[in-house]
């Protein structure tokens with residue numbers, strides 16, 4: 001997974017600018033680390049509504065997240081226009097989400113994916129999510145070349161661990177957030193109020 005994450009980050013950097021993977025991989029992403037979350041969703045015994053919340057709407061606190069979901073499906077990603085799109089399970093296919101850390105580092109050029117899990121069937125669902133993150137002590141500051149001439153800086157510099165702490169403290173503690181994303185890096189370090 002480590003090797004795959006590195007390759008994906010390099011590809012993502014290439015998408016931001018010519019030779020950006022050579023310019024920025026070693027200096028910025030060399031000390032990234034990952035952790036794997038194994039999630040088992042047990043549905044309620046009976047449901048009255050069509051869709052049951054499996055995992056509330058959120059953004060990931062990672063640079064990228066690699067997700068495997070089983071054949072049950074249920075993962076949804078929100079489009080820029082606010083429409084929920086089903087990510088249908090596909091054999092031997094992994095999904096990559098951009099997370100908040102990459103969002104801030106890229107000055108918002110790469111959008112942190114807003115996603116959730118809905119349980120549409122009364123069966124167990126299983127997924128694996130591998131979070132690839134900056135080291136805790138890293139100061140996240142979009143390089144000038146990434147921001148680009150004539151563009152405003154959308155995020156103040158911040159230390160990774162401080163953002164993780166902020167999310168922990170401001171998490172909604174079980175409150176329903178199916179339709180609300182909760183706090184993100186915009187609330188923590190955004191320079192504008194929109």
Ligand SMILES: O=C(O)CCC(=O)C(=O)O
Nearest residue numbers: 039060069075117127129
């Ligand atoms: O279970 C899934 O498909 C997604 C899990 C997820 O988004 C997360 O753990 O952050």
Ligand SMILES: [Fe+2]
Nearest residue numbers: 058059060115
């Ligand atoms: Fe997630």
